[in-house]
Amino acid sequence: MAETDPRSRRVVVPGVRWLRFPRRLEAEYREYQCLEAVDSFRVNAFYILVLYLLLVTGIYALAPEDVRGLWLGTYIWVGIIVMLAGILAQFRALDRYFPVYAGAGSFLAVMLSMAIPGFLEEPGSIQLANVSVIYALVIVYAMVGLRFPVAALVCWAGGLLGWGIAEQFGRGIDWQVAHRTYTGISLLGMFLCYTEEVRGRLLFFNQRQLVRQQQRTQSLAERLHRLSREDSLTGLANRRYFDEALDREWRRCQRERQPLTVMLVDVDLFKSYNDHYGHLQGDECLRALADELRRYSRRGGDLVARFGGEEFVLLYPGVDETEAARLASRLCRTVRALGLTHAHNPPSGEVTISVGVAVTMPMENRSAIKLLDAADQALYQAKQSGRDSWRLYEPPPTVRLVRENGVRKDD
Numbered sequence: 001m002a003e004t005d006p007r008s009r010r011v012v013v014p015g016v017r018w019l020r021f022p023r024r025l026e027a028e029y030r031e032y033q034c035l036e037a038v039d040s041f042r043v044n045a046f047y048i049l050v051l052y053l054l055l056v057t058g059i060y061a062l063a064p065e066d067v068r069g070l071w072l073g074t075y076i077w078v079g080i081i082v083m084l085a086g087i088l089a090q091f092r093a094l095d096r097y098f099p100v101y102a103g104a105g106s107f108l109a110v111m112l113s114m115a116i117p118g119f120l121e122e123p124g125s126i127q128l129a130n131v132s133v134i135y136a137l138v139i140v141y142a143m144v145g146l147r148f149p150v151a152a153l154v155c156w157a158g159g160l161l162g163w164g165i166a167e168q169f170g171r172g173i174d175w176q177v178a179h180r181t182y183t184g185i186s187l188l189g190m191f192l193c194y195t196e197e198v199r200g201r202l203l204f205f206n207q208r209q210l211v212r213q214q215q216r217t218q219s220l221a222e223r224l225h226r227l228s229r230e231d232s233l234t235g236l237a238n239r240r241y242f243d244e245a246l247d248r249e250w251r252r253c254q255r256e257r258q259p260l261t262v263m264l265v266d267v268d269l270f271k272s273y274n275d276h277y278g279h280l281q282g283d284e285c286l287r288a289l290a291d292e293l294r295r296y297s298r299r300g301g302d303l304v305a306r307f308g309g310e311e312f313v314l315l316y317p318g319v320d321e322t323e324a325a326r327l328a329s330r331l332c333r334t335v336r337a338l339g340l341t342h343a344h345n346p347p348s349g350e351v352t353i354s355v356g357v358a359v360t361m362p363m364e365n366r367s368a369i370k371l372l373d374a375a376d377q378a379l380y381q382a383k384q385s386g387r388d389s390w391r392l393y394e395p396p397p398t399v400r401l402v403r404e405n406g407v408r409k410d411d
């Protein structure tokens with residue numbers, strides 16, 4: 001047992017050694033074991049049948065002529081049982097009943113094998129019949145795939161019943177021989193079956209641990225991936241994710257010949273807000289603003305991110321100046337309508353924002369950084385014009401990022 005974790009040891013030691021896991025795990029194991037067993041039995045039934053035919057033909061050749069008919073008449077039932085179990089195993093819908101039909105079949109096969117010697121007279125035939133008990137036990141313990149307690153139960157119960165039938169209705173059993181065949185092989189079979197189950201349980205437990213470990217690692221990796229893209233205070237995308245998105249959308253808009261809009265949003269006089277209400281209240285304010293801004297991402301490529309500090313950034317692929325102006329104006333109004341008190345932000349006395357907007361047609365000879373820079377300049381102009389306003393970037397004549405410009409006080 002390579003398991004070192006003490007918690008796992010507490011489960012795996014009794015689960016493997018004493019063949020009993022805690023309740024839920026045990027149920028899981030039994031389901032797994034049943035499916036594994038029936039899967040093997042689908043094939044093993046064929047080999048068991050071949051072994052059985054070898055046994056029958058061998059016995060047929062060796063048995064005295066006058067008892068051959070009796071041999072076949074009684075032994076044919078073991079073959080029929082194996083065949084029936086093999087046929088049932090082919091129906092996947094019956095898989096969960098495998099322990100029932102395989103257990104019942106094994107019980108009958110052992111019972112018949114054990115009873116038959118009690119009905120024979122000729123010593124040679126009796127010896128051959130005892131050999132067939134060995135076959136039956138080895139097959140049930142080692143090839144059918146029953147769990148250890150089930151296999152032991154059906155073999156001992158089947159043997160006892162067969163013995164009872166032989167004693168009651170036949171000539172009885174020679175225990176000198178039976179001990180060397182039935183008892184000895186039963187003990188050997190139990191040992192084989194037990195070690196096989198220990199191996200199976202260990203394999204099951206280790207596989208399960210491995211799958212759980214993989215799941216844990218995967219969910220950790222997903223969490224880390226999400227955290228690496230998320231701003232911890234607001235839950236919005238962070239700057240790193242924004243940079244990636246900007247780069248991606250820039251190339252997409254360039255391919256599709258569409259405009260790309262960037263809006264930088266800055267909370268007005270936020271230092272005074274922090275000084276007056278405290279940093280924690282400042283955090284609350286940023287969260288409230290983030291929740292509001294989040295609703296401004298409406299389509300696939302749109303993105304709202306925290307740019308850093310008290311600054312947010314919005315990315316809109318396919319949005320031109322007219323629509324950008326409409327959005328920026330609505331944004332200012334929405335924040336004002338939130339009614340977050342800001343005693344040091346005259347004249348409204350409420351939290352307001354300034355927005356810098358830049359729109360461009362992405363091209364080979366332009367760069368996304370310049371677009372951001374343009375939005376920053378527009379934001380600066382909005383601040384200069386008295387805050388609580390938005391401004392569209394006004395490009396120098398040589399670099400026409402936008403066609404129209406103007407300072408607009410939003411009201």
Ligand SMILES: Nc1nc2c(ncn2[C@@H]2O[C@H](COP(=O)(O)OP(=O)(O)OP(=O)(O)O)[C@@H](O)[C@H]2O)c(=O)[nH]1
Pocket residue numbers: 233266267268269270271272274278279280281282283286308309310383387
């Ligand atoms: N509570 C809180 N405050 C922050 C956070 N990040 C940045 N700030 C504060 O935001 C304030 C930004 O102030 P400034 O850049 O001086 O600008 P301002 O006071 O908003 O003035 P204008 O931008 O000119 O309107 C600083 O006091 C920062 O400490 C944060 O995560 N939480």
